[in-house]
Amino acid sequence: MISDYRRAALALAVGLGLALPAHAFTACQVTDVGGIDDNSFNQTAWQGVLDAQDQLGIDARFLESQAETDYEANINSLLGGDCDVIFTIGFLLGDATQAAAEANPDQMFSIVDFAYDPPLPNVLAQVYATDEAAFLAGYLAAGMTETGVLGVFGGINIPPVTIFMDGFAYGVAHYNAQKGTDITVLGWDPETREGLFTNNFDSLDDGRAFAQNLYDEGADIVLPVAGPVGLGSAALANELGAEELMIIGVDADLYQTDPERGHVYLTSIVKRMDRTVFEVIETAMDGAFEGGVIVGSLENGGVDLAPFHDFAGAVPQELQDELAQIRAGITDGSIPVGGE
Template sequence: MKKLFFSTAVMVLAMIFIVACGGGEESAAEGDCSSEEVFCVGLVTDVGQIDDKSFNQSAWEGVQAAEAELGAQIDFVETKDATDYLANIDLFVEQNYDVIVTVGFALGEATAEAAAANPDIKFIGVDQFQVEPVGNLAGLIFNEDKAGYLAGALAAMLSDSGTIAAVLGTDLVPPVVAFKEGYEAGALSINPDINLISTYHPGGLDVAFTDPEWGASTAAQAMDQGADVIFGAGGITGNGALIEVAGSEGTFCIGVDTDQWETVPEAQPCLVSSAMKLITPGVLGLVTQAQEGSFPSGNFFGEVGLADFHEFDDQVSQDIKDTLSDIETGLGDGSISTGYSP
């Protein structure tokens, strides 16, 4: 027993020593966000990491662009537990930040609550649809169905077999449903007889976007059934599908959200394009408007589109490119409808 006491005491001392050695230097003094001159932008992620190569990262890059272009002072907090949304927003509120960006539809309620309580702070809610506009809150939302429509049209035009597939995160998340519906409508607009294999992840929110094995096996199954273009839309689950397709000769894959040529290099052998939500410029635009005093409220539609074809540029014929740009115009002016309504 004495031995245990002793070793514990030694450990406590060692710990104090280490901690004390680590002490000393404090980080450089930061500007006071409550002053007029200092423009502070904070970001709260959804449950997940800031460098998720997807959603949170794109929004954070928009905030980082605000640092570079507008001289903003920036910081972020990663949410670990969904019950902490409001507490994490409050960390920035207490420091009198000027703009607070919250990422993901799940934070919508907490963001609206914080916006109502702090009318002097501008809030940007990425992917948060606003039913009743609040003056200091802008929802940055995207027509995922339009991005999906373009991806579906591209897939249908690239397919030789007449069978295409989509490997999707859960239908609990509305943007995923929008991507899927748009994808199918776009494909059918090119080829009404096309065979569509769309599969949602059967698990709950906690696993649906983080299950690359399921994504890979579902993609393999679709290829067995003759699919030669596969759309992966569902975070890391979708990435698993893309990487699986990359190992199979003569099959194309299409990524989602960001240009996945950059974020999932393993998928480059098959990645012809990605159905993008341009989150980064959307966030930067809204932050800029907040600084200029022309902050919009209600819903603000960010741009969507297909990513660059990169090395597949010569495999995508001019005909296909022309058709895609016609569709893009049509979707823009409303002459083409994706048929999706949330």
């Protein structure tokens, strides 16, 4: 009986589908609390949807989360058939995405920075080997520091944040091992898994305060791994001057997304969420979507080190050559980024 109705509904739907012009594919996105215009994390992922809008002609919608309590409600309000695929941006949306995916097995989801074990059939996870690019950034920073002290702090102590800090710390350690130097990293100990965290992803004031503390302790290069919080650190560097304090950006190439303070960014550890989001949309449009994991790595361009821009002349050629060698070593597996 029920299946008869279903069949009838299906026939009707097919009939309508043939009669009406094909409805545009719609991609929807729920951001984390940083907001869609955070210059880094959420914005990069949204860029992938915008690119798809330009190149593939899809419709796009987004919902910004203002608090963690919004995740579930926001995902729910995108359900109901209008969205072909729902992107949830960030590790902290892991639980809410899982709940929604299990309750709505016919809805396609894709989450950034969270992989389910075992994988869910209707969730395509996008994760990144960010430590590979962060390793390069650590090596670069170690080669560029004048004071011999580097600083790093994170947003929240979750794997997609600490993987930046791990890679950075091990990159510095690799430099020390190669050159016999003793450059220290403040703010993260990859062994004890303890370090500096603002415990939020939205306070620019914290970004300034944490960078100030690290600067006071002698750091002349700081890596803030906290989305828009890092913009506060960049504001401090802008006031002090880049010769006093340089910032390494994360997620996007902050030289481009934060052009007013571009001159303080030594480089950025870019996480090409735009690329993987675009890829997921293409897969879904082709009807080839299935649950699983996409990994962005140095090799496939999913993560990378941004150009040096204003510092292109300041980074010695020798260091640049070493970085190229290390990059090759990471991609062929001869240099482990997880510490020696």
